[in-house]
Amino acid sequence: MSDSPSGEDKLIARFFGPIATDPGALGLTDDAAFIKPPPGTEMVLKTDAIVSGIHFFPEDPADAVAQKALRVNLSDLAAKGAKPLGFLVSLALPKEIDEAWLSAFASGLREDAATYKCPLFGGDTVRSPGPIMVSVATFGSVPEGRMVRRAGAKAGDHVFVTGTIGDAALGLKLRQGASWPLDEKQREHLLSRYLLPRPRNALTQAVLDYASASMDVSDGLAGDLAKLCRVSKVAAGIEVARVPLSDAAQAAIAHDAALIEPALTGGDDFEILCTVSPANIDRFRVAAMMARTAIADIGVIGEGEGAVFRGADGQPMTFTRASFSHF
């Protein structure tokens, strides 16, 4: 009988083999891979999936789809203070997908695997009668016992977020047909933030060293902060005026003030939300500066329950829906 590789094996070897740069991945020629976490560390594990028509548009470029799938996971590692070690990917593909799509997908993945030093350790490619789905499982390393949790925020801690909030949610509205008086650069900014997360892995060490609690913002700032407060058993008071907004988001909100709500509750920011004790704030600021990552102090943690967002008028805002859920 023939000993030539099957279609799937050939496809994997050709497109994904070059991303499997770690010796433990055995060039994807085996059923499994092996890895030994560095001495004194433990492994942080995370899985997140994206589905066409839900988390991205069917017409999005394949390289961006691959990068989104990996980056939503890398964002979690960053928020946990974990350095990427590698990832596994499961790819469900409809029949229409051609080699050009796969080639672009693999090249997006390869680029990010190099950028984030996160090589591929294995994958599974299956046929699906439905939409494209990409499920990634990432693993990273933290010094033993040091993974930064959602629980851990204490009364008196300050609340920080990286980058800017709300861009992706507004970008999604643009994709869905919203029309606001934005210039081309502003429009591109919001669209690109929806298309492609920019996880804050540069801030990993600062989070590990100084955050009392941390998570990434994937389901909207308001809802994710509420989750952090719930498991930390604290309350948070946020000054909306201090929430960092891009020039583009500001322009959209200046046109329609109601857009502050999707900015604060919409999903897909992939920024880090963390709390820092007063004693560590200065060091955290310096570390963030060294990591060239913008951070903003948006409020404080107190005793109690829930997260309150105070508008410019000093009054608590109420949101139609607290948290964005793709589900």
Added chain:
Amino acid sequence: MSDSPSGEDKLIARFFGPIATDPGALGLTDDAAFIKPPPGTEMVLKTDAIVSGIHFFPEDPADAVAQKALRVNLSDLAAKGAKPLGFLVSLALPKEIDEAWLSAFASGLREDAATYKCPLFGGDTVRSPGPIMVSVATFGSVPEGRMVRRAGAKAGDHVFVTGTIGDAALGLKLRQGASWPLDEKQREHLLSRYLLPRPRNALTQAVLDYASASMDVSDGLAGDLAKLCRVSKVAAGIEVARVPLSDAAQAAIAHDAALIEPALTGGDDFEILCTVSPANIDRFRVAAMMARTAIADIGVIGEGEGAVFRGADGQPMTFTRASFSHF
């Protein structure tokens, strides 16, 4: 604003929390989990996905779907000589899925997590406009540097398989409407072997101790053996008469001799295929007996290329298609 958990969080806490029994899973209340492999070991990593309409039938019971998704991964760990440490799961669900389905799915998963000592470390549940897809990433442990590879078979080694071959492929044909003169028990046997793999994790230690090369049979014995030979750079000669067949498979083949081909080339066996050097064969046999796992010596490894299956007439068989691929 409200601090009540979102729909997805509630659903995860209720259905999947009880399966996350390891302290590192933090009861699924965090974004990620952590794990420290036992001293002197390294981690083995694997991901495999199953899709409704491709790898299982939409009407299959939810608990069996969950167990199939986990077991196809556990089967790889067993073949690599790795003990399960835990798993991550991504679940894409169409809107029609109700709580009863999810509850049954979780209960199947919980049962297997306990049976195989493989707790849940995290998951992602996403809405899909397409079919149910379950992607599992498993991790196990082997003594450092000892993962059993596909490469490693040497001329003179004997080729072993566990259990029986071809049942699942014939079970799938029954599901697709094939009609053979089988009694009810035979029919049930083939159907159940397709519905629910029985991975050979009991044989893990014996494989680790004695196999020179190993993989699980998921894409058909003929094709998978060809893969093992290719990376080991050897040839294999198999006596078809020695390939273990269940009473049910024998009855089907007695009725239609052509069914030997799907039995040898069909997928979903989830048996272990391994090679053992002559010096280790007796010890391997004893270890398998102690592990209460049936093994059969089906042929030998030689110099050269490819896998040859010799029929009862002593002539090499030729197969229409060498290997089963869901892709």
